[in-house]
Amino acid sequence: MRQIVLDTETTGIDPKEGHRLIEIGAVEMVNRRFTGRTYHQYINPQREIEAEAIGVHGITNERVANEPQFDIIADEFWTFIEGAELVIHNAAFDVGFIDHELSMLNNRRGEPRLGPVASHCRVLDTLKLARDKHPGQRNSLDALCKRYDIDNGHRVLHGALLDAEILAEVYLAMTGGQTALSLDANAATQTSDAGRTGIHRLDPSRPRLAVIVPSADELAAHQVKLAQIRASAGQCRWDELSALEGGSEVH
Incomplete structure (x- = not known):
C-alpha cells in the first residue's frame, strides 16, 4: 500500500x-x-x-x-x-x-x-x-x-x-513498527521469477537450541489453565493443535 x-x-x-x-x-x-x-x-x-x-x-x-x-x-x-x-x-x-x-x-x-x-x-x-x-x-x-x-x-x-x-x-x-528502512533494491531480499523469497540455509555447525522440558508441576498448572479456558470460552485452541499433532502436548 x-x-x-x-x-x-x-x-x-x-x-x-x-x-x-x-x-x-x-x-x-x-x-x-x-x-x-x-x-x-x-x-x-x-x-x-x-x-x-x-x-x-x-x-x-x-x-x-x-x-x-x-x-x-x-x-x-x-x-x-x-x-x-x-x-x-x-x-x-x-x-x-x-x-x-x-x-x-x-x-x-x-x-x-x-x-x-x-x-x-x-x-x-x-x-x-x-x-x-x-x-x-x-x-x-x-x-x-x-x-x-x-x-x-x-x-x-x-x-x-x-x-x-x-x-x-x-x-x-x-501501528506495530516497521519491517525495513527503505525499498532499496540492493538491500532487498532476492526473489525468484515467481516472486517467492529465496531459500536461506542455516549453518549446520550452528549451536543446537536448548530444549526446556516442563516439570510435573508446570504441566499440572498448564492443565488447570486449559480447563479454565474451556470453561469460560467453551473451546480451547490448544486442544485443536494438540489433536493435529497426535495428542501430545509437549514436543
Missing part, C-alpha cells in the same frame, strides 16, 4: 478567513517502508502571515515572498499524493486547507480538475488514532514522540517536511 505522510504550515488557522498554505512537506512509504521519495515546497500565499503563526513555524513573509504561488505547484503536488492513503496528524486542518486551495484553483481555471482530497485519497488521522489508543492523555506530536521514545530534539519550530518525517516514525510505532 502506498502512503503519504503529510504536513502543512499556513498563514493562520482558518481558510474561511482567507488564510493560505505556505509550506507542504510529505514523505512516501510503500508497504510501511520509506521509499526515499519526498515532496517539499514553500508557497507564496499572496497575503500576510499572522504573527502568531510565525511564532509557531518561524516562516516569515520575507521567506516566502519569492516562492511560487499555489497555482504553479498544484499539479506536481497533486500527482505526488493522488491515489495514496494520506497519513496526517489532525487531518481535518490540513485537508481543509488543501481543499480550499484546490477549490480556488479550480474556480480560476474554470474546471474542477483537482480535488477534493477525500474523493481521490484515503485519509488516516493519526490524532484520532492516538486518542483511541491513549484516551485522556496528551496526543500532540511532541507528546507522542516522548511516549514512543522517538527523538525530536531537533524540532524547535514546526516545519512541514520535518514534522512529516517525525510523524511517519510515530505512525509506524503506534
